[in-house]
Amino acid sequence: MSRPTLLSGWGRTAPTAAHVVRPRTLEQAAEALAQAGPRGALARGLGRSYGDAAQAAGGLVLDCTELTGPPRLDTERQEVTAPAGTSLERIIAHLLRRGYFVPVTPGTGHVTLGGAIAADVHGKNHHADSSIGAHVRALTLLTPAGEVHRLGPDGGDTELFWATVGGMGLTGVVTEATIGVHPVETAYARVDTDRTRDLDSTLELMARTDHAYRYTVCWVDLLARGGSLGRSVLTRAHHARRADLPAPQRRDPLRHRPGAPLAAPPWAPPRLLNRWTVGAFNTAYYNAAPLRRRGQAQPVSGFFHPLDAVQGWNRVYGRHGFVQYQFVVPFGEEDVLRAVAEGLAGAGAPSFLAVLKRMGEPTPGPLSFPRPGWTLALDLPADLPGLARLLNGFDERVLSAGGRLYLAKDSRARPETVHAMYPGLSAWRATRARVDPGGVLVSDLARRLELV
Numbered sequence: 001m002s003r004p005t006l007l008s009g010w011g012r013t014a015p016t017a018a019h020v021v022r023p024r025t026l027e028q029a030a031e032a033l034a035q036a037g038p039r040g041a042l043a044r045g046l047g048r049s050y051g052d053a054a055q056a057a058g059g060l061v062l063d064c065t066e067l068t069g070p071p072r073l074d075t076e077r078q079e080v081t082a083p084a085g086t087s088l089e090r091i092i093a094h095l096l097r098r099g100y101f102v103p104v105t106p107g108t109g110h111v112t113l114g115g116a117i118a119a120d121v122h123g124k125n126h127h128a129d130s131s132i133g134a135h136v137r138a139l140t141l142l143t144p145a146g147e148v149h150r151l152g153p154d155g156g157d158t159e160l161f162w163a164t165v166g167g168m169g170l171t172g173v174v175t176e177a178t179i180g181v182h183p184v185e186t187a188y189a190r191v192d193t194d195r196t197r198d199l200d201s202t203l204e205l206m207a208r209t210d211h212a213y214r215y216t217v218c219w220v221d222l223l224a225r226g227g228s229l230g231r232s233v234l235t236r237a238h239h240a241r242r243a244d245l246p247a248p249q250r251r252d253p254l255r256h257r258p259g260a261p262l263a264a265p266p267w268a269p270p271r272l273l274n275r276w277t278v279g280a281f282n283t284a285y286y287n288a289a290p291l292r293r294r295g296q297a298q299p300v301s302g303f304f305h306p307l308d309a310v311q312g313w314n315r316v317y318g319r320h321g322f323v324q325y326q327f328v329v330p331f332g333e334e335d336v337l338r339a340v341a342e343g344l345a346g347a348g349a350p351s352f353l354a355v356l357k358r359m360g361e362p363t364p365g366p367l368s369f370p371r372p373g374w375t376l377a378l379d380l381p382a383d384l385p386g387l388a389r390l391l392n393g394f395d396e397r398v399l400s401a402g403g404r405l406y407l408a409k410d411s412r413a414r415p416e417t418v419h420a421m422y423p424g425l426s427a428w429r430a431t432r433a434r435v436d437p438g439g440v441l442v443s444d445l446a447r448r449l450e451l452v
């Protein structure tokens, strides 16, 4: 067996060592799983979950990124099938050339199809189209006993299907999946931008007008002072039609060529991101945004995956890494958003990537995160003094408002908090126990949060 490799999540906070294998086929994945030792086994994708979800200290990690191949588009059924280690970036490139698009994409294309299903990821269109689980038509699941289950949302073992969607890799290895797709005329989004002056006007504008757009996202300045706290840049869009494009782009409307990413510096000085540097960045970003602009054609890569333009941007937080904090609270619980914004501002916590969205219909996945309501996601340096106390306090507000944290982002919550936030946990455990009675599948996240 190979020497252990140190693995971490995108936030680089708690690396642990595991033996890593790279299966190329379902058979190789089954062979690997059969060799799992007492410290268990886990599938891993592109490691874009922020915390410890794709790590298994001392165990066997099946890096699924070589479980890949050309996506197969079926235009009649409007669906695409791909091996689970295929990246969404590759699937999107394949589809766009043929005039189709994925139903849901998270804020980066550097995730695998399997990782996206395991986290039941949401995109800028959750309020309109739900999360990716709502569009999975079929998946193949390999369990530690070597059984292969072909699962879908209708008929058969739907409990196992929904335990896998959002199940964070703890029901087996997804080796292939089929998802619905939809036709597009161009590889561009037609984007409207608005700048708002404070949190209340942001919430009001989103609540009043978001439903008119398929995609919406809002960047919030959580370091602005006084009455400007929560001022925002709101971008909302539809897929552009050919007629929406300026003449030069209209000639080749499906051209999709994301530029080569710039590399972030490999090293960042300690405390590069502090309330002054981030405050200055936020002010510059806010001021550079138009007050109101309509109908700008943006390439889909820039609109959906702006951070992918900078390779390894997670290193700017320095060697201690960073924590991503994402929660959802029901509509009507806007006071939690205000309390979090004020708590962060009061603590001088430098968050330059704070993103607010409205969520719509959930999927039935017991561990799936999205619920109707407001979701706020923000990045904070992991070595910020007082961070644990600050976030524990937010957790309590979120929980008492009937909200929850996102497991794919978490690296620090307490088990009892998460158990209370996910009332479907015991039903999920029962389904999981059917296919993994020996408890082979495990992750650092599952151990820390006592999920299994």
Ligand SMILES: Cc1cc2nc3c(=O)[nH]c(=O)nc-3n(C[C@H](O)[C@H](O)[C@H](O)COP(=O)(O)OP(=O)(O)OC[C@H]3O[C@@H](n4cnc5c(N)ncnc54)[C@H](O)[C@@H]3O)c2cc1C
Pocket (backbone or CB within 6 Å): 010, 042, 043, 044, 045, 046, 047, 048, 049, 050, 053, 054, 064, 084, 085, 105, 106, 107, 108, 110, 111, 112, 113, 114, 115, 116, 118, 119, 120, 121, 122, 123, 124, 167, 168, 169, 170, 172, 173, 174, 175, 307, 408, 409, 443
């Ligand atoms: C810049 C950035 C933006 C993001 N934006 C969003 C967003 O807008 N919305 C959102 O929902 N998420 C977002 N995320 C989070 C990301 O989409 C999820 O964490 C996703 O799960 C990462 O996929 P991955 O392939 O990197 O999986 P990994 O991080 O490697 O693994 C994540 C989980 O999936 C499991 N898994 C991976 N592959 C398989 C498989 N083949 N079979 C079974 N289980 C598997 C792992 O065991 C683990 O539990 C973002 C992340 C980044 C870095």
